Amino acid sequence: MPRIRRELYNKEICACSIFGAMNQSGERFNGAGVMKAIANMHVRGNGLGGGFAAYGIYPEYKDYYAFHLMFTGKSRQDKLSAKAELEEFLARKFDVVYEEEIPHRDESTVSDPPLVWRYFLLPHKHGEDEAISDEDYIVSKVMWVNTKIENAYVFSSGKNMGCFKGVGYPEEIGEYFMLDRLYQAYTWTVHGRFPTNTQAWWGGAHPFSLLDTSIVHNGEISSYGTNRWYLEMYGYACTLQTDTEVIAYAADLLMRRQRLPIEIVARVLAPPIWNAIDRMNDSEKKLLTTLRMVYGPLLMNGPFAIIIGQTGRMIGLTDRIRLRPLTAARRGDMFYLSSEEASIRLISPELDRVWTPNGGEPVVGELNNMRTVLQ
Amino acid sequence: MKSFVFPEFQIIRDEQKCGQCRGCERQCAFGTHTYDPVADRLISDETKCAGCQRCVIFCPKHAIVIRPTPSFYRPNASWSREKLDDLKKQAETGGVILTGSGNDKPFRIYWDHMVLNASQVTNPSLDPLREPMELRTFLGAKPDLMDISSQEGVVSINTPLSPNLMVETPVLFSAMSYGAISYNAFRSLATAACKSGTYFNTGEGGLPKEMRQEFGRCAIVQVASGRFGIDAEYLNCSAAVEIKVGQGAKPGIGGHLPGEKVSELVAQTRMIPQGTDAISPAPHHDIYSIEDLSMLITALKEATNYEKPISVKIAAVHNFAAIASGIVRAGADIIAIDGLRGGTGAAPKAIRDNVGIPIELAISSLDRRLRGEGIRNRCSIIAAGGIRCSADVVKAIALGADAVYIGSAALIAMGCTLCQKCYTGKCNWGICTTDPRLTGRLNVEIASQRLSNLISAWSHEIAEMLGGMGINALESLRGNRDHLRGVGLHEWELDVLGIKGAGE
Numbered sequence: 001m002p003r004i005r006r007e008l009y010n011k012e013i014c015a016c017s018i019f020g021a022m023n024q025s026g027e028r029f030n031g032a033g034v035m036k037a038i039a040n041m042h043v044r045g046n047g048l049g050g051g052f053a054a055y056g057i058y059p060e061y062k063d064y065y066a067f068h069l070m071f072t073g074k075s076r077q078d079k080l081s082a083k084a085e086l087e088e089f090l091a092r093k094f095d096v097v098y099e100e101e102i103p104h105r106d107e108s109t110v111s112d113p114p115l116v117w118r119y120f121l122l123p124h125k126h127g128e129d130e131a132i133s134d135e136d137y138i139v140s141k142v143m144w145v146n147t148k149i150e151n152a153y154v155f156s157s158g159k160n161m162g163c164f165k166g167v168g169y170p171e172e173i174g175e176y177f178m179l180d181r182l183y184q185a186y187t188w189t190v191h192g193r194f195p196t197n198t199q200a201w202w203g204g205a206h207p208f209s210l211l212d213t214s215i216v217h218n219g220e221i222s223s224y225g226t227n228r229w230y231l232e233m234y235g236y237a238c239t240l241q242t243d244t245e246v247i248a249y250a251a252d253l254l255m256r257r258q259r260l261p262i263e264i265v266a267r268v269l270a271p272p273i274w275n276a277i278d279r280m281n282d283s284e285k286k287l288l289t290t291l292r293m294v295y296g297p298l299l300m301n302g303p304f305a306i307i308i309g310q311t312g313r314m315i316g317l318t319d320r321i322r323l324r325p326l327t328a329a330r331r332g333d334m335f336y337l338s339s340e341e342a343s344i345r346l347i348s349p350e351l352d353r354v355w356t357p358n359g360g361e362p363v364v365g366e367l368n369n370m371r372t373v374l375q
Numbered sequence: 376m377k378s379f380v381f382p383e384f385q386i387i388r389d390e391q392k393c394g395q396c397r398g399c400e401r402q403c404a405f406g407t408h409t410y411d412p413v414a415d416r417l418i419s420d421e422t423k424c425a426g427c428q429r430c431v432i433f434c435p436k437h438a439i440v441i442r443p444t445p446s447f448y449r450p451n452a453s454w455s456r457e458k459l460d461d462l463k464k465q466a467e468t469g470g471v472i473l474t475g476s477g478n479d480k481p482f483r484i485y486w487d488h489m490v491l492n493a494s495q496v497t498n499p500s501l502d503p504l505r506e507p508m509e510l511r512t513f514l515g516a517k518p519d520l521m522d523i524s525s526q527e528g529v530v531s532i533n534t535p536l537s538p539n540l541m542v543e544t545p546v547l548f549s550a551m552s553y554g555a556i557s558y559n560a561f562r563s564l565a566t567a568a569c570k571s572g573t574y575f576n577t578g579e580g581g582l583p584k585e586m587r588q589e590f591g592r593c594a595i596v597q598v599a600s601g602r603f604g605i606d607a608e609y610l611n612c613s614a615a616v617e618i619k620v621g622q623g624a625k626p627g628i629g630g631h632l633p634g635e636k637v638s639e640l641v642a643q644t645r646m647i648p649q650g651t652d653a654i655s656p657a658p659h660h661d662i663y664s665i666e667d668l669s670m671l672i673t674a675l676k677e678a679t680n681y682e683k684p685i686s687v688k689i690a691a692v693h694n695f696a697a698i699a700s701g702i703v704r705a706g707a708d709i710i711a712i713d714g715l716r717g718g719t720g721a722a723p724k725a726i727r728d729n730v731g732i733p734i735e736l737a738i739s740s741l742d743r744r745l746r747g748e749g750i751r752n753r754c755s756i757i758a759a760g761g762i763r764c765s766a767d768v769v770k771a772i773a774l775g776a777d778a779v780y781i782g783s784a785a786l787i788a789m790g791c792t793l794c795q796k797c798y799t800g801k802c803n804w805g806i807c808t809t810d811p812r813l814t815g816r817l818n819v820e821i822a823s824q825r826l827s828n829l830i831s832a833w834s835h836e837i838a839e840m841l842g843g844m845g846i847n848a849l850e851s852l853r854g855n856r857d858h859l860r861g862v863g864l865h866e867w868e869l870d871v872l873g874i875k876g877a878g879e
Contacts, residue, residue, distance in 0.1 A: 006870045220498040222844060223851030225773075225858065233749045258520055264530065273507040287523075287530055293513040293539060294521050296850030297752075302498050303845075321506060321847065323499055 016218040017044035017192040020307040020337040022314040022365045026186050028056050031179030034188040037343040039171040049193030049205035050173040051165025053214035053309045054185035058160050064097050064120035065138055068156035070202055071115040079115040082151035093141055094121040110168045110176050114202050135211055143237045153203045158212030165205035189309045191216035208248040212311045217244040219304030219324045230297035250298050251308055262315055262362050268295040270320040270360035307337050312367040322359030329354040335365030379463050382421035385444040392438035399430035404801040404813055427794035429803035475797030477624055477718040477783055480728050485735035486767045492858040494845035501847050503838040509848040510834055512778055514755040515539030515684040515708040537708055538684050540615055543572030544834040549759050549782035550597055552578025554632050554641040555720035557814035560806045565590040567826030574614055579603055579630050581644040587612040600629050601655030603645040616675050617686035623717025623760035626690030626730045629655030631721040636800040638809040669705035684708035691737035696744040703754045710754050712737050717760030718783040720807055721798035734760045739872045742775025742854055765836035775854040788829040789822045
C-alpha cells in the first residue's frame with residue numbers, strides 16, 4: 001500500500017461579527033441597511049475578510065444554478081488559464097445559460113482581487129450521473145472544481161441567491177460589488193472577519209455556501225478534525241481551510257440529503273448535555289440519545305454563533321453552552337439576527353421584540369408564503 | 376545440572392532493623408526467605424527471588440531492600456545480560472522460555488512522543504469543575520444515515536439500530552480470564568466495572584455461574600479458540616460478546632493456562648478436568664478464513680437474538696488494517712486491537728518480545744483505513760496494549776479509538792508490580808494465582824475500590840485535558856488529530872500517525 005502523506009491543512013481561526021436581516025413577507029430590499037449595520041461592528045473584524053449572502057437576487061434566472069467563481073493566481077494570465085479550464089469543464093457538464101463578470105468598482109479600492117464571474121447553469125448529465133439528483137450532481141461538480149482545478153473556486157452555487165465576499169472590511173466588499181445599488185434580496189446575511197493565524201485570501205472569507213445554503217459564522221470549532229473526517233466519508237471535500245466549511249457541509253448533509261427538520265439538526269450540531277437528556281421523558285430521551293450516538297461526530301464543539309441562510313429561511317444557532325453572542329429581533333415583517341443588538345437598533349430603532357436565544361436553541365425566520373420567491 | 380545463571384536480584388537485609396518476625400518468609404511463595412532457628416535469623420536465597428517487592432512492602436520494620444544485582448557479565452552491546460541468561464537457561468532446560476506481562480523491550484513508545492493541544496484566547500478553555508464535561512461513549516455499529524419522520528410534532532426513528540454498549544468513561548477492563556487471574560481479582564474487576572459504569576472482559580476462561588446474574592450486565596464475554604466455559608446462558612447474560620482471534624502479547628498463538636492453576640472451580644467454569652493444561656489452539660478451528668469468521672459472528676448474533684454487539688479482538692500485526700476492514704464487513708460491531716505491548720499471563724518470551732506492532736500506529740492506520748472506505752461508523756474501535764495513564768487514553772482517542780482496554784494498568788492498581796512471573800501461579804499479590812493461600816491476600820472490597828478510584832482519577836484527568844482543548848464532549852475528540860503534535864518523530868512516523876510535528 002502506498003504511504004498516505006499526513007495532511008498539513010491549516011485550520012483558520014477567527015473571531016467575527018455576523019448580521020442577518022430577512023423580510024418574511026418576501027419583499028426585497030437592497031444591501032445598504034445591512035452594510036450600515038455590519039459597519040457598526042467594525043471593531044469585531046480586522047479588515048481581512050467580509051462577505052454577504054443574498055436571497056432572491058436573480059428572479060430572472062431563478063430556475064438556474066447560479067455559480068459564482070473566483071479565479072485567483074499571481075498574474076492575470078494565471079487567472080485566465082484557470083477560467084479557461086473551468087469553462088472547458090462547464091461546457092462538458094452543464095448548459096451555460098448566461099455568463100458575465102460580476103460587476104464591481106475600481107479594483108484599486110480592495111487588495112489583490114481575484115477575477116470573479118458568475119454562470120447560470122443547467123445540469124447536463126451523462127452516463128452514471130444520470131441516476132443522481134440535480135442537487136447531488138451540483139455538489140459533486142462543486143467539489144470537483146474546488147479540489148481539481150487549481151486557482152478556481154466555486155463559492156456560491158444556489159438558485160436565485162448569491163454570495164459576495166473578499167478580503168477587506170465587509171462594508172468595503174459591499175461597496176466593491178455595489179450591493180447597495182445592484183441587488184434586491186429578501187434575506188441578507190453578512191460577515192465581518194477577524195482571522196488570527198492565516199494569510200488572508202478571498203476564498204477564505206465568509207459566507208460559505210453550497211447549493212442554496214450559506215453560513216456566516218463567528219467562532220472556532222474545536223471538533224474540526226472529527227467533523228471533517230465524518231463529512232469526508234460522505235463525499236464532502238474540505239478544501240477552503242476553514243472550520244466554517246464543515247458547518248455548511250453538515251447542514252447540507254443533514255438538511256438536504258437527510259431531510260431532517262431544523263429542530264433536529266440543531267440537536268445534532270448543539271445537543272443538550274447528557275444530564276438533561278437523562279431527565280427527559282422516554283421518547284425524547286430515546287430520540288436524543290440516538291441522535292448523539294449516531295451523529296456524535298457532527299457535534300460542533302467549541303464556541304460558535306452562526307446564521308444559516310436558505311431559500312425562504314434564516315436560522316440562528318449558538319453552541320450548546322453559548323460561548324458566542326447572538327441577538328434576535330423582530331419588527332413587523334422584519335426578522336433580524338446580530339452579534340450585537342446595537343447594529344439592529346441602528347437600522348431599526350423601534351423593535352417589537354428583542355431576545356437572546358438559549359445555547360443550542362435554533363431561532364428560525366421563514367417566509368410567510370414560500371410562493372413569493374418560488375413563482 | 377549446575378545452573379550458570381546468577382541471581383537477578385540482590386536482597387539486602389538490615390539485621391539491626393529485622394525483628395525475626397518471619398513475615399517475609401510467609402509472604403514469599405517462591406520460598407526466598409527461610410528462618411534459621413539456631414542462629415535466630417532470616418536467610419534469603421537470591422536465586423528464588425522474583426523481584427515482586429511483596430516482602431519489602433509488608434516488612435513491618437522496613438528492613439529489606441531488593442534491587443537488581445550489581446553482578447555483571449563483561450558488558451557487551453550485542454550480548455546483553457538478558458541474552459546470555461536466556462541462552463544459558465535454554466541450554467540447561469531445552470525448553471521454550473516462558474514469561475508474563477507485556478513486552479518490556481525499548482521499542483519507541485509513541486505516547487511519549489505526542490503532545491496535546493490547549494486553547495488560548497480565540498477559543499475559551501472550559502473548566503470541568505464548573506461546566507459539563509461529557510465522557511459518555513457508545514460502542515457498536517452506527518447506521519450510515521438516519522431516517523427520522525416527524526408527524527404532528529412526534530418524531531419517530533425508522534432506521535433499525537444496532538445494539539450499542541454505553542460506557543460512562545472510555546476505559547474498559549481488558550480480557551483477563553478466571554484461572555489466569557484469581558477469583559478475587561476477577562471479581563474485583565467485575566465489581567469495579569459495574570460500579571464505575573464501564574465493562575470488564577471475562578477473557579477466555581468463562582464466567583462463574585454465581586457471578587452471572589449480578590455482573591453479567593457489565594461483562595463482555597469472550598469466545599476464544601479453546602471455547603472454554605461457553606454455554607447459552609454465558610452468552611446471554613452478558614452485555615456483549617467478543618471473539619478473540621489474537622492477543623497483542625502473543626499474536627499467532629492461543630492462550631496458555633498451566634495445569635497448576637486449574638483448580639476445582641477453574642475446572643468447573645472452564646468445563647475441563649482439574650489440573651489439566653488449558654492450551655487454546657493457535658487458530659479457531661472453525662475460522663480458517665474471513666467468511667468463516669462472518670459465520671461465527673452471525674451464529675453468535677443468532678444465539679443472542681441480535682441484542683448484543685459482537686466484538687472481534689485481533690492483535691495489531693503488519694497487515695491488520697485490511698483484515699480489520701474485512702472483519703467490519705463480516706458484521707463485527709466492535710474491533711478490539713491489541714498492540715505490541717499488550718500483557719499476558721503466560722507467553723513464550725520470543726513471541727512476546729518480537730511479534731506485533733505498536734498500538735499507537737495501529738489505531739491511526741485502522742481509523743484512517745475505515746474512514747477511507749467510508750465504514751468507520753459501522754464499528755467502534757477499542758485499543759489495547761500499553762495504555763498507562765489518562766493522557767495515553769486521550770491520545771488514543773484523538774488518533775481514532777473509541778475507547779481503550781486496560782489490563783496491566785488495572786492489575787497494577789490492585790498491587791501487581793510487573794515482576795513477570797504470572798505463569799508460575801505463585802503470585803505473591805494474590806492476583807495471578809489460584810492458590811487459596813495466596814488469593815486470600817486480595818480483598819475484593821479493597822481491590823475493587825482501588826480499581827474504581829483509578830477509573831475515577833483518569834476520568835477527572837481526561838475531563839481536565841478535554842476542557843483545556845475547549846472540548847466538552849469526548850465524541851468531538853475522536854479522530855481529531857489536529858489536537859496532537861509529534862515531537863522527535865521521523866517523517867514516516869508522522870505520516871502513519873497522521874499528525875503534524877510540533878510547531879508545524
